Amino acid sequence: MPAIRTLETSRKHPSAVREAPATSQFQPEIQGLRAVAVLLVVLYHLWPERLTGGYVGVDVFFVISGFLITSHMYREVQDGSTLGLTRFWARRIRRLLPASLLVLLVSLVAAFLWIPSTLWEVAARQIGASALYVQNWVLATDSVDYSAQHNDASAVQHYWSLSVEEQFYFVWPLLVALLLYIARRPAVASKLGPLSSPRGMMIAGIAFVGATSLIYSVVLTAQSPSVAYFVTPTRVWEFAAGGLAALIFNGRQYSGRLATSLAWAGVALIAYAALTFDSGTPFPGWTAMLPVLGTALVFICSGNPARMTPRWWLSRRPAIFLGDVSYGVYLWHWPLIVVLPFVLRHDLGTWEKLLILLASTLLAWITKLTVEDPLRRGRLLKKSLRAYLFAAVGMVLTVAMCFGLTSAAYSESSPDRSAELGACYGPGALDPANGCGPVIGKETPSPAPALVAKQNTQPLHPGCQADAAGTDIVSCDLGVDASQAKETVAIVGDSHATAWYPALETLAKDRSWHIKTYTKSSCPVTAAVRIQASEKTDSNQRDCLAWGQKVARELAGNKSVGTIFAASYSTAFSFESPDNESFKDPAVDGFAKVWRQWLAAGKKVVVFDDVPRTTGEYVPTCLARQQDALACAVPVNKAIPPNTAITNAAKAMSAEGVKRVVLRNQFCDNKLCYPVVGSMIVYRDFSHISAEYARALAPYIAKQLP
Structure with missing residues (x-):
């Protein structure tokens, strides 16, 4: 995480709202906010009927990212150095890609071992999109594609937010570089006055981009909420809000009773959204302003480290630890939620969900110690060129394995036995006059389930x-x-x-x-x-x-x-x-x-x-x-x-x-309506008959x- 200056609290005039002097370059409350954000998301995914708005944890992450990255880039400008775009992107690769690619490859193997072959194509497509950081656009397309709307959630569906962040990390430095270039033009400086300074130009430019994104977010959320949820332009303003907080206050935090009250109000806004929002809430339009504003208030008004203030709570060791491993927790928890029911062959119970919560944290900690930290700080990827090569090779390898998984799904198809089976292939197996034996047939279904699902x-x-x-x-x-x-x-x-x-x-x-x-x-x-x-x-x-x-x-x-x-x-x-x-x-x-x-x-x-x-x-x-196709049959009185x-x-x-x-x-005899009749699969999904x-x-x- 890029270092950020922390501002301590003066103990004089406790009721005042005032700046606190800088003493350090680490803000512990940011790690605590990361812990809050990842807990909201994980608990929402485990118990969506209870924490109905926990998805706002993603928005907290977005504001944090905007705050940290903009602060980091502005400090480079203040120090007189160039932005160093290639170095910046190399740092992002070292920080994010090793763990990300690891979880993608593990998810790919888990899909092959435990997830039904009918889901391999969707899994492979989304894993490949996640490796290339375009997963959010794939999900946005699927959300308006009727043929894809009912796809089961893949083990990497949560990578949509990481895709948004990576797109932000790529574009944001280019925007800042453009603004700085404009600010340094003499003709511009003479016309814009105070706005011509690097900081003024960055504030004005980011405010304009953020306002445009917010307006677009509100409009698209009203028109097509499923698309608005995933696409990047509707989320840019959340990063911009964090960036503006970093630039406007420029490392200053406020203390005193009023500031502390505002910090608690920020926490309350995040909590209110998490507890009251649900799937019917228009999001991320204007309603996303609650968690975004709440997060910004915690940044700005957490200068008081006294006991029982938001900063005190967010700086406790458990919160700092969870914040440190929050990236890994976010990466690991969703594959466990998706894959474990297939391994156990039943839906998750309370104890399994608690186990996922513990296992996600443990895996995140191990990943941080063995993968993230060594590759981020070690010599292997220290040079930018090596970092870029690592990213390219990792992405290509992952995408190639995705093609392999898709090919494996369709190679399972049994040969066409229709001529050999004759009247017993398909609906004729239900006719007693044909003497076909088991209604479902003695042969494996042809075409195979994966090919039928492809329809x-x-x-x-x-x-x-x-x-x-x-x-x-x-x-x-x-x-x-x-x-x-x-x-x-x-x-x-x-x-x-x-x-x-x-x-x-x-x-x-x-x-x-x-x-x-x-x-x-x-x-x-x-x-x-x-x-x-x-x-x-x-x-x-x-x-x-x-x-x-x-x-x-x-x-x-x-x-x-x-x-x-x-x-x-x-x-x-x-x-x-x-x-x-x-x-x-x-x-x-x-x-x-x-x-x-x-x-x-x-x-x-x-x-x-x-x-x-x-x-x-x-x-x-x-x-x-299922090993027994009859487990997928339905009694006649329920089927009709x-x-x-x-x-x-x-x-x-x-x-x-x-x-x-x-x-x-x-379709049915006197007792059951069948999913397979005469070795032919009857339905291509949950209700439509197969071709x-x-x-x-x-x-x-x-x-x-x-």
């Missing part, structure tokens, strides 16, 4: 499903060309309708269909308002209703479309009447109203029963970690609940001409069509 991140028809937000219609053309088709059909609904694309494409080959797609994430086509409990605002509800109305009108007026297929994950939603209409049963009547509109326009309406529900876990992952709205609506509308496609017997199973169901669908 979540690499969809067959990218861009053919509208996002949850917005009302624009996204439509693709599948099947045979419209000029050669005997009939044009449409498929409408949410992502469960998208999952039926492979089945309809198979039918299109036999029946010369041209297929028009009208699907949208989490949005069934219904006249009712669909409610999804996980949504924090009702904007998607409004968008879904408006989009559904547009699709209903467009298809009713499209004379080329003769048959409309509808599907939905309707058990995932509840339904309410819209403002302008009152339905007796919104779950059923909303679908019925749309279907009547299509029937009146001369269309045939074909409705897929909703597919059976699963355990809620990704089915390929469950299969990859009575509140299946789209099925109930199709039943109610059958007399009016709605055709219902019933495939219960291709292979959809194609295999095409003959069963064909039998029920006119």
Whole structure:
């Protein structure tokens, strides 16, 4: 940690707010704040339902980094030396990369040994991104990518904040160098007056950058909170706040009763945010000002070392020790949280969580003694060139091993046995007439779980499903060309309708269909308002209703479309009447109203029963970690609940001409609904059927069509 001047307290006039004289270059309360920050984060990750806002510990770290790095660079300017950018970055490499790369490599090995192969690709991608310090941008992209939103947390997901810090460490010195260059221009000095000094220019420039970042953070947090949480520009102002505290007060701290009260107020702001914020708090917009301001107040007003002041508490040996190893604790705790449940084969209990807390601290201490300190202070990386070579080799090695892990995941696939198994491959295994033996099959699943899970991140028809937000219609053309088709059909609904694309494409080959797609994430086509409990605002509800109305009108007026297929994950939603209409049963009547509109326009309406529900876990992952596939099966009464709205609506509308496609017997027998049928994996995630199973169901669908 760069040295910072500590200012001791004068014992005269205890009620005054005044500067304290400098006596040392070490501020123990900063190490104590690091201890507080890492404890908040670790306890939040272990008990998120109790310390709901513990994620603000990351923001405390950001302010500390801005304070220390800016102080260090300004001291170099005061001493008359140059910033020495290459030396600065080499110091960052020596300080941060050895432990970081070590934990990444250990996480990679742990993934190979204990984590199911279905998660290897995600783990490898995130470990590689973490090695290159772009993990935050990967997570920001995934947060708006529907196919990646439900990815399980990887063992290095916490590296997003380290990526933000490393990007800051790279850009911040360049900004300071630019400001100093401007300050030293005679033409500038004559116009700016007091601001033309190095300190004045740094304060003005950093304040401008910080204010711009804060405004952007507030705006983006309101528009896209999941993206705003991870991207670097929304966090720059937090570093800037620490930098401004360092420059404006320039090594001064305040003591006296009022100052001590303000320091306690800073602690209280951090604690309030940690205890009251939760996943629904808009963050890191204006709400992040609480922990940021609190941290700055502790810096500025901790000049009083008297007993029971914030500085006294933050300077105790346990706090200093935890602050010293806080970087290692942050690195180690999350891989333990993610990997240990796979090793133990059950969720973490209280004792396991306490063990993780202890083990993280122990591993951090050992890492500091054996890796961090020797490489930071030793001769091996003393020269800047060696430090850069170490970083390059470490990053390349880690990324190469990530490619190896991904390749290993897909090399597990068993050979295609479909021709050999015949009618017993896939849904035919549930037909007693085929005499196939175990429903799940005697062979290992083909394709392998990892390949089936890959369909979540690499969809067959990218861009053919509208996002949850917005009302624009996204439509693709599948099947045979419209000029050669005997009939044009449409498929409408949410992502469960998208999952039926492979089945309809198979039918299109036999029946010369041209297929028009009208699907949208989490949005069934219904006249009712669909409610999804996980949504924090009702904007998607409004968008879904408006989009559904547009699709209903467009298809009713499209004379080329003769048959409309509808599907939905309707058990995932509840339904309410819209403002302008009152339905007796919104779950059923909303679908019925749309279907009547299509029937009146001369269309045939074909409705897929909703597919059976699963355990809620990704089915390929469950299969990859369980020795017995039946452990991933679900009893029929739970897999097919009575509140299946789209099925109930199709039943109610059958007399009016709605055709219902019933495939219960291709998923379940009298007792269980299966994750694997005839050595074919049924689901690609927690609810969507796999492409292979959809194609295999095409003959069963064909039998029920006119």
